[in-house]
Amino acid sequence: MTFQPEPDSALVIVDVQNDFCPGGALAVAGGDEVVPILNGFARVFAEAGRPVVATRDWHPSRTTHFKEFGGVWPAHCIIGSDGAEFHPDLELPREAVVVSKGMGELEDSYSGFDAVHADGRSLAQVLFEGGARRVYVGGLATDYCVKQTVLDGRKRGLEMIVLRDAVRGVDLQPGDADRALDEMAAAGASLR
Numbered sequence: 275m276t277f278q279p280e281p282d283s284a285l286v287i288v289d290v291q292n293d294f295c296p297g298g299a300l301a302v303a304g305g306d307e308v309v310p311i312l313n314g315f316a317r318v319f320a321e322a323g324r325p326v327v328a329t330r331d332w333h334p335s336r337t338t339h340f341k342e343f344g345g346v347w348p349a350h351c352i353i354g355s356d357g358a359e360f361h362p363d364l365e366l367p368r369e370a371v372v373v374s375k376g377m378g379e380l381e382d383s384y385s386g387f388d389a390v391h392a393d394g395r396s397l398a399q400v401l402f403e404g405g406a407r408r409v410y411v412g413g414l415a416t417d418y419c420v421k422q423t424v425l426d427g428r429k430r431g432l433e434m435i436v437l438r439d440a441v442r443g444v445d446l447q448p449g450d451a452d453r454a455l456d457e458m459a460a461a462g463a464s465l466r
Contacts, residue, residue, distance in 0.1 A: 286397070291330055292360075316370070408432070
């Protein structure tokens with residue numbers, strides 16, 4: 275890979291978890307295809323000494339996010355389950371920071387900016403402490419968690435760059451993923 279991260283950049287890998295990959299409880303078509311692409315970016319960012327952050331859905335077994343309790347989605351990414359684990363081929367650098375979201379019974383928490391590290395730091399804190407003003411984003415799913423993370427980053431004044439080859443969408447309604455890309459671009463995000 276010839277890409278070189280800028281000195282004010284960071285990489286955010288969104289929800290590349292077993293339940294969102296083929297065979298998972300809420301599988302995104304081709305979700306596992308983002309893994310090798312993101313591994314390459316993670317390696318380059320780590321070698322450049324730039325932050326790599328991985329977000330994850332980390333839901334309790336009872337939450338209004340799930341269909342069974344009034345939500346939209348089948349149960350997925352339950353805390354401590356195999357489905358909540360990162361895809362086994364995802365190679366996060368040793369120094370990568372993992373932040374979790376959706377941990378409350380009444381939370382949907384699509385945005386990575388709702389996520390917190392085990393030490394209580396938010397994604398925004400992790401990024402700003404790392405000197406990041408330009409954030410590259412890839413992962414799952416384009417039309418939900420990727421989109422909300424990118425839009426929330428823009429609201430915080432960050433330059434957000436969507437790695438188009440490293441995202442896949444749910445497409446609950448046909449075309450949702452394409453519309454999400456358009457919405458992110460309209461908010462000032464770059465599509466790379």
